Amino acid sequence: MTNATQPIFSCQGIEIAADAKSIVKGVDLTVHPGEIHALMGPNGSGKSTFATGLMGHPALTVSGRITLNGESVEEMPPHERARRGLFLGFQYPVAIPGVTVASFLRASLNALGKNTTNVFAFRKELEDVFERLGIPWGFADRYLNDGFSGGEKKRLEILQMVMMEPKFVILDEIDSGLDVDALKVVASGINEIAARGAGVLMVTHYQRLLDLVVPTRVHYFMEGKIAFEGEADSVRELEANGYDWLKQKVTGQVADVSITGKSEVHS
Amino acid sequence: MSAQENIHTVNADYLERYGFSDPESLEGRAPKGLNRDVVKMISDYKKEPDWMREFRLRAYDSFLQKPMPKWGNQGIITNIDFDDIYYYIPPGAERGRNWDDVPENIKRTFDKLGVPEAERKFLAGVSAQYDSEVVYHSMKEELEKQGVIFLDMDSGLREHPDIVKKYFASVIPPTDNKFAALNSAVWSGGSFIYVPPNTHVEVPLQAYFRINAKNMGQFERTLIIADEGSSVHYIEGCTAPVYTTDSLHSAVVELVALKDAKIRYSTIQNWSNNVLNLVTKRAVAHEGASVEWVDGNIGSKLTMKFPCVILKGERAHGEVLSVAFAQDGQHQDTGAKMIHSAPNTTSRVVSKSISKGKGRASYRGLVRVNQGATGCKTDVTCDALLLDGASRTDTYPTMEIVEQDAQVEHEARVSKLADEQLFYLECRGIDPEKAKLMIVNGFFEPFTKELPMEYAIELNRLIALEMEGSIG
Ligand SMILES: Nc1ncnc2c1ncn2[C@@H]1O[C@H](COP(=O)(O)OP(=O)(O)OP(=O)(O)O)[C@@H](O)[C@H]1O
C-alpha cells in the first residue's frame, strides 16, 4: 500500500472554528512516509487547535479533507481515527484519576487490535518499553497523568506513541518541560518511528528538538495559516530574529505571490 | 415439623388470640399496619424475653411520638403510608411470588451479572432461602474455635441474652429518630457478632455466605461488638439487584469497638428503585479503637444513610468511605457523622457520588468536636461527578468545633464528566462508551480498592450496566 509516492497523510482546506470563532483558516499539508515535518508559530496562532482538530475534537467545527494512508477520515470519530493509525501527543495531557497507566495502556492497545490477553507477556513488554524510555516501573501502577510532573507526562506520551505504532503522529510541544536526558530519549523515539515509515508532524517552539530530530520541512503558522515554509536551517533565522523575521518574510512572500499570480495570468 | 406447618399452627393460634381474619395472616404474616398488638405478636412469635418485649413496646411509643425528620426529601418521606406496610413475615412464609412476576429489567440484570440461578430466585424474592450452608460450614467451625459468635440477631438474643442485653440499643436508642424507633419496635433478622479480646477474624464475615434470608429484611437489626484488641471485617449486601415489593426498608446497625479494637463494616446495596432505604448506622469507638464504614449505595428510590462514629476514647479513629450512584428517579441522600468526644481522636470522610440523567445525590455531613476533645484532626472530602446536564448534587456540610486547636480539613468538589478526559481516551482508540466507564470506575476506585476482589469486580460490572446507553 504505502510507498514513497503515496502520502501517509494529507489534508486540504482545513478550517477550524471553536465557539463560532474561526481559528484555523485554510491549511493544506502533505506528509510522506518517513518524513518529519515541524510546525512552528507564535503563541495563539492556532497550532494546537489544528492538531486537535485533525484528531476530531468534538468541541471543534472542522471542515476540509483529511486522508490517512489513502483513506478519508474526516467523518470518523476520534477513536476510529486512532484505530487507523493517527496519533496525537498532547500539549497538556489530562489526568484521569483512578485509572492506572498499565490498565489504560492495556485498554488502548486492545482497542487498537493488539493482543494483550497474556497478562504476563503484556507486563513484560511494558517493562521493556518503560526501561527503554527511562520511565521508572512504578509509574505503571500510578494513576494516569495524575500528579505527574510536566516532563513525566511528556515521556508517557512518547511511550504511548511507541507502543501504539501509529502511521501518522502529531506531537504538540512534546519537548516543552523536558530535561536534556528526556529530550534525547524523546528524540530517539521520534526518529525510530519515522525510520519505521510513519509520518511525523511536530509542533515546537525550539531549535533544540530540531537539532536532534532533523525535519524534512518546517511550516510556520500565523493567524491560523501556514504563512511560510522552509528547510530545517530556516529555524536558525527564527531563533536569531524572533517572529518579526517571519512577519517581514511573510509580507515579502505575499508580495511575491501576487506577482507570481499576475505572471501566471499572463502566461 | 416443617417450617411451613409450624407457621400455620402458629397462625391458627393468632387467629384465636388476636382475631385476625385477614387471609394474609394465614400465610404467616402479621396484617398490614402497626399497633401494639402487632408488636406483641412479633415478640410472642419469636418467644422473646420480657425485656425485649417491653423494649419493643416502648419503642413503638417513641415511634408514635417522634416527628418525621424536617429535612431530606420531604416529598417522599412525608408520603410514607405506615398503615400500608407488613411489619412482620416469619421466615419461610414470605412472598410466594412467581418468577413470572419479576420485572424483565431485573431478570436482564441478573443475566448480565451472571448471578447463579439459586441466588436469582432468592434475590427476586421468589425463594426464601439461598442454601449456602456448605461453604458456610467450614467457616463456622473456624469461628467457633476462636470463640467468635456469628449469628442472626434473633438467635443471638436467644443464645447470648447477656451480651445482647448489655449492648442492644446502647449506641442507637429507640428515641434517636422516628425510623430507629420503628426498627426497634418491629426489628427482625440482621446479624449479631461478638469477637473476643485479642482475636482477629481474618476472613471478612458474610463474604462466605453472601446472601442469607435471615440477614436481609425490611427491619433488620445488626449488632457487632469487637472486644479489646480484636478486629473484624463485616460485609453486608451484594451487588446484584435486590428486587422486592416491600417499599420501606429501615435497618439499624450498631457497632461497639472496645479499647484498641478495629471494625470495618462494608456495605454494597443495590435495591430495586421502588425502595425507600432509611437506615441508621452508628458506632462507638473506645480508646485507641478504629471504626471504618465503607458504604456503597446504588439503586433504591431514596436512600437516607449517614453512618456515624462516636469517638469516645482517646486516640480513637473513625472513617467513612462512601460512594453513591444516583440514576433517573433516584435520590441518594448520604453522608457521615463524626463526633469527637475525647482528646486526640481523628476522623476521615471521603464521599463520592455520581449523578446520571435526572438522578440526584446529596451529601449531608456533620463533624463535631466537643468540649475537652483537644488535639483532634478531621478531614472531609466530598467529590461529586455529574454525568449530564439534568443531574443534580447538593452538599450540606456542618462543622461544630468547640475546641479551637482542632485541625479541620474540608474540601468539596463538583465536576462534570470532563470532555477533555473522554477525548484523551478516545484519541487512544478507546470507544466513547468504554472511555466513559473507565473514567467513572476511576472516580470510584478509592472505594473499590477497599473491597474484597470479588465485590470490586461485581461493582465494576454493575456500574457498567448502570452506565449502559449513557452515550447519547
Ligand atoms: N474554545 C475556544 N473559544 C475561543 N477561542 C479559542 C478556543 N480555543 C482556542 N481558542 C483561541 O484560539 C487561538 C489558538 O489557540 P491554540 O491553542 O491553537 O494556539 P497555539 O498556536 O497552540 O498556541 P501555543 O503556542 O501557546 O500553544 C488562541 O487565541 C485561543 O485563545
Ligand SMILES: [Mg+2]
Ligand atoms: Mg498549543
